[in-house]
Amino acid sequence: MRTAVLVEPTEFELEDRPRPSPGPDEVLVAVRDVGICGSDVHYYEHGRIGDYVVEDPLVLGHESAGEVVEVGENVTDHEPGDRVALEPGVPCRRCAHCKRGDYHLCESVRFMATPPHDGAFTEYVSWPADFAYTLPESVSTAEGALCEPLSVGIHACRRGSVGTGDTVLITGAGPIGLMVLEAARAAGATDIILTDVVKEKLEFAEKRGADLTVDVTETDLDTAVAEYTDGVGADVVVEASGAEPSIKSTIDVVRRGGTVVLVGLASEAEVPFDVLELIDNEVDVHGSFRYKNTYDAAVDLLADGEVDVEGIIDFESELEDIDDAFRRSMEPTVVKGMISLDS
Ligand SMILES: NC(=O)C1=CN([C@@H]2O[C@H](COP(=O)(O)OP(=O)(O)OC[C@H]3O[C@@H](n4cnc5c(N)ncnc54)[C@H](O)[C@@H]3O)[C@@H](O)[C@H]2O)C=CC1
Ligand SMILES: CC(=O)[C@H](N)C(=O)O
Secondary structure: OEEEEEEEOOEEEEEEOOOOOOOOOEEEEEEEEEEEOHHHHHHHHHOEEOOEEOOOOEOOOOEEEEEEEEEOOOOOOOOOOOEEEEOOEEOOOOOHHHHHOOHHHOOOOEEOOEOOEOOOOEOEEEEEHHHEEEOOOOOOHHHHHOHHHHHHHHHHHHHOOOOOOOEEEEEOOOHHHHHHHHHHHHOOOOEEEEEEOOHHHHHHHHHOOOOEEEEOOOOOHHHHHHHHOOOOOEEEEEEOOOOHHHHHHHHHHEEEEEEEEEOOOOOOOOOOOOHHHHHHOOOEEEEOOOOOOOHHHHHHHHHOOOOOOHHHEEEEEOHHHHHHHHHHHOOOOOOEEEEEOOO
């Protein structure tokens, strides 16, 4: 099977690899669509993300969906022909975190495209059947692949307890910020503000239904939020840029008693926070790491037409053109590139 392998930073090789056989509890999936995530691009450019270093050739891609072509002997809930979205992180199922239900915090998780685990820029993936979610007729495999970033958005909104009538401020209008926008709207938020430093990103966010966009290179965020909320502040702030000034600004724009959800990964681990302000305003600060139990919700939201994910796709490329697709994905105005396979 054709497989795109990152052999060196900025260098893919297309290899012919043996097609895997499904284990007893696995499904073999012919991959149809794979999204290019910011983390894929980071590994492509730098060969590492923090402590995760690409030491051996690695298959990138963790936003994937395709068609089941074979099932393992114990699999009863999938059959060949099913179209499925693949949840990319498979936990150990035995540790304290897994047993508590926090399987996304499992320290032995096997997460696609995170060294040393291969991802989905390949023709076939064998994957645990219970981490493959059947897509109804009305949901495309491209949408199935984008259940992954949508899941990040759903989990962030759950962490922030976003509810009916809330004002939600999302900092960063990249794919994650835009997926938080979708999830927040679906959770009942009525006023959604997005910030960014790139005009085109903000124009796009506005087209996708943001009630207010703020270019933080031109406009003071505190003033804009204060004006919009009559001086109260946002009920929930979801930080989805990873930019230090943006992370710092979250506690200035959240309302007293509100919630800050940190999703964006800062390049520096330490960002100073005014703890007295946090205490005085009784602000809840939550980290949000990937997601758990979101795929069923993501598929249902898509099937019901409650969210749009396909609209963030800028371009689709073939596996053979993956180098070019990654280079395009590095352009600041590009939101989402996809690799489509028709094996
Ligand atoms: N916690 C988690 O589970 C996950 C975290 N992430 C992280 O979330 C962040 C967002 O992911 P993507 O949307 O894929 O990244 P992205 O880089 O495509 O988008 C970030 C956006 O923030 C904007 N930005 C930069 N500086 C800003 C500032 N000062 N104020 C407002 N916006 C600013 C950029 O122009 C860009 O549009 C990244 O840090 C990523 O690593 C992504 C997936 C999962
Ligand atoms: C940080 C990422 O972008 C990635 N989705 C991951 O969860 O590792």
